[in-house]
Amino acid sequence: MKLYRIMAIIERDMRKFFRSPTLMVSSMVFPLMQLVVLGYAFGGKIQGVKVALVDEDRSSEARKVRELFAGIESGPKTFRTVEYGSVGDAVMDLRAGFVRAVVHIPADYSMRVYQKNRPRIAFVIDNTDNFMSSALQERVAQAVAQLNAPDVEPRLKRQIDLQVVEVYPYIEYVKYLLSGSITMSIFVVAMIGGGIVFIDDKARGLHEGYLVTPIHKTELVLGLSFAGALKGLMAGTVLAIIGGLIAGIPRIWDPVRLLYLLVVLAVASLAMLSFMFLVMVRVDDPLVPRAIFGVLNTLLFFPSGAIYPVEGFPWWLRWISAIDPFTYAVHALKNLLLKNTGFEGIYLDVLVLLGFSLIQISACIALFKRQL
Amino acid sequence: MNAIEVESLTKRFGKLTAVDAVSFTVPDGEVFGLLGPNGAGKTTLIRMLTTLTPPSGGAARVAGHDVVREPDAVRHSLGVIPQALTSDPELTAMENMLIHAKLFGVPGGERERLSRELLESVGLENFSDALVRTYSGGMRRRLEIARGLVHSPRILFLDEPTTGLDPVSRANVWEMIRKLQARTRLTILLTTHYMDEADKLCERIAIVDHGKLVALDTPARLKDSVPGTNIVEAEFEDAPANWMEELRGLPQVAEVTQRDILAHMASHDGPQTVAALMELARQRGVKVKTVTVQNTTLDDVFLHYTGRQLRDATRSGGPGFDISHLYK
Ligand SMILES: Nc1ncnc2c1ncn2[C@@H]1O[C@H](COP(=O)(O)OP(=O)(O)OP(=O)(O)O)[C@@H](O)[C@H]1O
Numbered sequence: 001m002k003l004y005r006i007m008a009i010i011e012r013d014m015r016k017f018f019r020s021p022t023l024m025v026s027s028m029v030f031p032l033m034q035l036v037v038l039g040y041a042f043g044g045k046i047q048g049v050k051v052a053l054v055d056e057d058r059s060s061e062a063r064k065v066r067e068l069f070a071g072i073e074s075g076p077k078t079f080r081t082v083e084y085g086s087v088g089d090a091v092m093d094l095r096a097g098f099v100r101a102v103v104h105i106p107a108d109y110s111m112r113v114y115q116k117n118r119p120r121i122a123f124v125i126d127n128t129d130n131f132m133s134s135a136l137q138e139r140v141a142q143a144v145a146q147l148n149a150p151d152v153e154p155r156l157k158r159q160i161d162l163q164v165v166e167v168y169p170y171i172e173y174v175k176y177l178l179s180g181s182i183t184m185s186i187f188v189v190a191m192i193g194g195g196i197v198f199i200d201d202k203a204r205g206l207h208e209g210y211l212v213t214p215i216h217k218t219e220l221v222l223g224l225s226f227a228g229a230l231k232g233l234m235a236g237t238v239l240a241i242i243g244g245l246i247a248g249i250p251r252i253w254d255p256v257r258l259l260y261l262l263v264v265l266a267v268a269s270l271a272m273l274s275f276m277f278l279v280m281v282r283v284d285d286p287l288v289p290r291a292i293f294g295v296l297n298t299l300l301f302f303p304s305g306a307i308y309p310v311e312g313f314p315w316w317l318r319w320i321s322a323i324d325p326f327t328y329a330v331h332a333l334k335n336l337l338l339k340n341t342g343f344e345g346i347y348l349d350v351l352v353l354l355g356f357s358l359i360q361i362s363a364c365i366a367l368f369k370r371q372l
Numbered sequence: 373m374n375a376i377e378v379e380s381l382t383k384r385f386g387k388l389t390a391v392d393a394v395s396f397t398v399p400d401g402e403v404f405g406l407l408g409p410n411g412a413g414k415t416t417l418i419r420m421l422t423t424l425t426p427p428s429g430g431a432a433r434v435a436g437h438d439v440v441r442e443p444d445a446v447r448h449s450l451g452v453i454p455q456a457l458t459s460d461p462e463l464t465a466m467e468n469m470l471i472h473a474k475l476f477g478v479p480g481g482e483r484e485r486l487s488r489e490l491l492e493s494v495g496l497e498n499f500s501d502a503l504v505r506t507y508s509g510g511m512r513r514r515l516e517i518a519r520g521l522v523h524s525p526r527i528l529f530l531d532e533p534t535t536g537l538d539p540v541s542r543a544n545v546w547e548m549i550r551k552l553q554a555r556t557r558l559t560i561l562l563t564t565h566y567m568d569e570a571d572k573l574c575e576r577i578a579i580v581d582h583g584k585l586v587a588l589d590t591p592a593r594l595k596d597s598v599p600g601t602n603i604v605e606a607e608f609e610d611a612p613a614n615w616m617e618e619l620r621g622l623p624q625v626a627e628v629t630q631r632d633i634l635a636h637m638a639s640h641d642g643p644q645t646v647a648a649l650m651e652l653a654r655q656r657g658v659k660v661k662t663v664t665v666q667n668t669t670l671d672d673v674f675l676h677y678t679g680r681q682l683r684d685a686t687r688s689g690g691p692g693f694d695i696s697h698l699y700k
């Protein structure tokens with residue numbers, strides 16, 4: 001094995017990379033767009049949901065309820081209420097989609113309050129949208145808990161309080177998503193630079209020009225892998241910085257963290273590229289990488305925990321997640337970007353990614369066809 | 373010493389035998405031509421000799437090394453200019469040259485100088501920093517040739533070096549190959565389906581058809597092996613039934629065949645045959661529409677050995693019409 005031949009292959013790839021800005025731009029634009037659009041689409045608090053209020057009691061007790069709701073309307077603005085005369089009309093409008101929930105204070109509400117006879121408020125909810133219904137339910141439950149609070153604190157408190165200590169400042173969704181977007185930029189580079197360009201060059205017959213030289217297939221595979229990893233590293237670094245600024249990651253220029261970031265991005269790129277290379281090593285048809293782009297994207301990105309925690313997955317999805325290089329890259333990047341952990345937060349992921357790379361590159365070398 | 377030794381080399385693609393038990397040797401310093409129509413198996417043969425395709429049978433030694441057992445040693449001594457254009461369109465000519473030189477381990481000090489010299493010798497010195505994407509087909513072909521020489525190979529394989537070039541560029545390439553060969557005594561194996569090209573460039577020519585080697589000799593001797601030194605072709609009107617027999621009786625005529633509407637006569641003395649032909653036609657009341665006299669060419673040699681004319685074989689397509697393998 002000769003280093004100068006590996007270097008020649010890397011040089012060729014890098015020259016081509018810098019010459020055609022398409023790959024560079026597309027490897028940035030797609031993940032950045034995803035970061036901004038998904039980040040702000042998913043991250044926001046639910047606000048301004050229309051809720052129907054049917055008050056058949058109209059007593060001072062009912063007014064307490066309504067005041068609480070008015071408080072929510074002017075405070076967190078989760079919903080705004082619309083008065084309805086009858087439960088029937090309100091539920092009809094709920095089914096038609098004009099309101100998302102109905103709060104019904106029945107006529108006997110105040111009487112039951114005075115009699116201490118289990119007073120009830122009905123909360124009818126459109127549960128087709130999970131996120132919204134749980135946000136509404138949470139707010140209303142809080143309001144009801146306030147109604148239940150005793151007017152005078154008892155002297156001996158028997159109720160158990162859960163004290164929540166948040167270790168890190170509040171993380172907006174766009175920050176949470178950033179790690180996934182960085183990994184995505186590496187994926188795009190691996191897909192276009194490693195998959196599509198590789199097979200296009202093969203189809204255009206350019207490979208024949210290299211196969212007639214004394215290069216070994218090991219050198220060719222290593223050269224192409226390292227060149228791809230270098231491109232991925234560059235794309236990932238640029239995205240980490242631009243994305244970090246957009247998402248507002250504090251102290252983005254912290255040099256120690258930047259160093260760790262580079263380490264993670266480098267091994268993640270190598271793992272991603274060699275994965276792609278392994279998938280494509282025997283493919284000749286230039287349509288194949290284009291056709292499976294979406295499949296690979298879905299199969300690698302979503303199970304990685306980039307947008308939803310792995311703990312919420314069914315067992316088979318957890319398995320995919322376990323063998324997905326994306327998962328480890330995202331995990332390590334989250335540790336660095338959200339918690340600024342040191343080396344102890346990333347070394348396991350780095351080792352796993354290195355292991356992936358080693359296995360994948362070896363398999364590529366074994367499968368690579370040196371002949372036409 | 374022999375640069376190339378081929379011993380009943382065979383390549384099968386499924387049922388098709390693309391190269392069928394071909395044997396020949398090329399001594400050091402010779403320019404050797406493989407002449408054959410599309411699909412004859414020329415590229416397949418070159419690919420086996422340059423270690424790009426494993427043979428199905430037989431053996432070959434190139435530069436003293438077995439192509440199957442010592443592919444590395446073979447690759448080091450070869451320059452290959454494949455039929456397909458393989459230079460990188462997204463790189464400049466110079467970059468293509470330098471990277472190729474690096475892959476061959478040409479020392480750093482010489483890479484630049486050699487590349488410049490070679491680009492100059494193919495007339496691309498003013499375009500060395502232009503992207504290959506902007507080249508015309510002929511420029512690209514010349515770049516391929518320069519690139520194949522960057523490591524000063526002992527043996528050069530050229531697969532159809534002038535296909536797709538205009539007459540001027542073709543002449544340039546011929547000139548270049550001749551000069552190069554005169555200067556370095558490089559062994560060259562080239563393929564072509566142009567008779568004139570094989571005739572002008574090659575010291576010896578192997579005619580291949582359907583994977584088989586049908587004749588191998590110097591151009592002059594190949595032409596000698598065909599009866600006659602001239603070819604007289606004529607078209608007649610109102611020819612009697614036994615007209616072909618009568619033509620055979622003409623002085624100096626060695627062979628008469630009917631090709632389409634033309635009577636094709638191999639003659640030892642063209643002018644004398646034509647004179648006699650005109651006289652005979654006048655006597656018999658046959659009208660001569662056209663008549664031509666030519667020296668025997670390799671075309672006639674090809675016709676003689678394969679029963680087909682090369683231009684027909686090329687045009688008719690047949691098994692050679694499938695070009696999909698060029699894109700593999
Ligand atoms: N990889 C392959 N798979 C199947 N058949 C092939 C393959 N390569 C070549 N062939 C067939 O082998 C035969 C010889 O092809 P080859 O390319 O060697 O011809 P050639 O003499 O170079 O023709 P041309 O003048 O058109 O370049 C053809 O019939 C071709 O279709």
Ligand SMILES: [Mg+2]
Pocket residue numbers: 414415416455531532
């Ligand atoms: Mg060919």
